[in-house]
Amino acid sequence: MLTVFAAIIYDSTKDASFLKLNTNLKSYSISLRTEIEDELDDNSSLDLKKLSSIRSKGLIGERFQLFNKEGGVIIKDSILSKIPVPNLSKVLNESFEMDRQKIDHRKYHILWSKFETESDSVYILETAASVKDVFDELDRLFYLFLIIIPAGLIITGIAAYFISKAAFKPIAQMSNTAKKISGKNLDKRLELPIAKDEVRALGETLNEMIERIDEAFKSQKRFVANASHEIRTPLTVIQTELEILEKRLNDNESKESIKNALSEIEDLTKLTNSLLTIAKLDSSHTKLNLSVVRIDELLADCAQALNSAALKKNIQINLSIDDAVEIKADKEKLKSVFLNLIDNAIKYSFPHTSVTINIEQVANDKVKIRVENAGPGISPAEIPYIFNRFYRSNEIRAELNGSGLGLAIAKEIVELHRGEIKVESKAGERTSFNVILSTNL
Ligand SMILES: Nc1ncnc2c1ncn2[C@@H]1O[C@H](COP(=O)(O)OP(=O)(O)OP(=O)(O)O)[C@@H](O)[C@H]1O
Ligand SMILES: [Mg+2]
Missing domain, CATH: 1.10.287.130 (Signal transduction histidine kinase, dimerisation/phosphotransfer (DHp) domain)
Structure with a gap:
């Protein structure tokens, strides 16, 4: 649209400039003609100096030649003489004839006009003016558009980007918050824009x-x-x-x-x-009852509590913990995490195997508790679901009791402690659950 607009402006400026040039050329021609007529009527010889001094406003490089009606040159101009004499019969019939010609790499608008003196002699006056000014002006306009259009487009583009960004900001903010809302944080609300729109x-x-x-x-x-x-x-x-x-x-x-x-x-x-x-x-008010917990003792208690269940399957619980490890946690909740994990480890073990529990310091302020058992394991396809509420493996469902809530509870408690729970399993061989907890919550 900008280009079309620029083309229209360029075209109309060009037309207007040439119209103005031609009008000025005509008035130049009329001024000259009047002077020549006066001089010829006075029967005096033509005063070339006076004629040359006649100028017209708005013209540059104006010059003239004078011919008699047979085309013979009366006043000669060094530049205009380089172009052929016009079609005399046409000029004599129509009185005015306009043309554009290139002389010495310069373009001129040329006007031929016929006039008669009181003594009935017919003359042809050839006047010309350079169109350089008009073309210079048009060139300036062209280069201006060449700069303005791309610059305008760039500025408009940038402005449109920022305006649309500002306009869509509230929507983007709302969509970001909406993405974060899940069943766990339904108390969150979308931030509303100030404008009542x-x-x-x-x-x-x-x-x-x-x-x-x-x-x-x-x-x-x-x-x-x-x-x-x-x-x-x-x-x-x-x-x-x-x-x-x-x-x-x-x-x-x-x-x-x-x-x-x-x-x-x-x-x-x-x-x-x-x-x-x-x-x-x-419930949103779940708070952790934090205290310093000896995690080695807590694991020993859990193992002890589930020992009789292990013995029923001839499973030995190996607790390979040497040092005292203290962490800040909710003791009761953490206990239910490890009771669930050790219970699973026993429940889903091959008989006559062992369950291993150990603690590893993984960073300055982090410990990793691993509960590992030898058993049928969990297939990779099931792993993404085992922490879901009520999820139980199909093969296990028929054979062993359980509700499928143990791991869901364990995960929620670990996450409340800002920890992580991960599972590694090799189908048909072993499964290990790793709980990573911060020592300083
Ligand atoms: N150590 C393990 N070895 C193999 N599969 C396991 C192990 N631990 C968990 N699973 C699989 O993950 C599923 C979910 O375990 P989860 O503890 O949540 O439920 P559950 O043990 O079936 O029931 P409960 O609510 O009584 O704990 C189990 O049904 C089982 O298929
Ligand atoms: Mg379980």
Whole structure:
């Protein structure tokens, strides 16, 4: 558009300049003609000096020649004589004839005009003016456009970039925050632009939507927490009653049934406890009860607590920790992490193997606790899912009890401690879980 606009301006300037030049040339010709007529009418000889001194405003390099009607030169000009005499009959018929000619690398506009003296003699006056000025002016205009158009485009481009960036900034900010919002931080809200425009209205609508989702999530979590809490008490009562009943009964078959019922209740209690733990971790006010924890002792306690389960499968728990290692952590929560990991290590081990637990200092302020077992392992396809709530491997689901919440709880607790939990597994051989924790939280 700029180029078209420039071309239109260039073209109209060119037309106007030539029109002006031709008008000036005509008035020059008329002035000369009047003077020549006067001199010829006075029968005096033509005063060349006087004629040469006649100038016209707005012309440069103006010059003239005078011919009689047969084309014979009366006043000769050294430059104009280099071009042929015009078509006399045409000039004599039309009185004015205009042309553009190049003489000695210079362009001239030339005007031939016929006039008659009182003595009826016919003359032809040839006047010319250089068009250099017009072309110089047009060249200046051309070079100006050559600079202005690209510069204009660049400046417009840069300005458009910054303006659009500023205009889209609130949208970009909102989109960045929206990307960070997940089920874990639904209390976060989009930052709204100050201007009361459509973007702000959209942000407000999205914030209201997040508010509703947050409320729905909270009510669901409250339900899980309340339900698990309510189930725990009757479960304990049933368990106690069944244990009393088991002791009282003499009949082996009935004792076996009660044992089975008790085992189911044990699983149900474990599930209820896991659900309650998850619900507590989900509540936004989960705070860590920090203290200095001897992690070597804590691991020994966990191993001790699960030793009888290990013995049932002829599994030995090897605790290769020599030194006392202290870290700042929530002791109870951390205990449930390692109880879950060691429980898994025993549960998913081949019988007659061993579970190894060790601690390694990985940086000045970081320790890595590794729980390793020999077992069927976890296939690479399953690894991305094992920390998901309720995820259990299909082969294991049928054979072993469990809810699939242990690793999800462990991961959440480790992350609350700003630590990391990673798994390495070789299918059919071994699995190891590595927990990296800061010693100074
Ligand atoms: N040491 C391990 N070796 C092999 N597979 C494992 C191991 N630890 C975990 N897994 C796999 O990860 C899944 C999830 O483990 P997670 O502890 O969350 O649940 P679970 O043990 O099945 O149930 P629970 O809630 O009682 O712990 C398990 O079902 C199992 O398939
Ligand atoms: Mg488990």
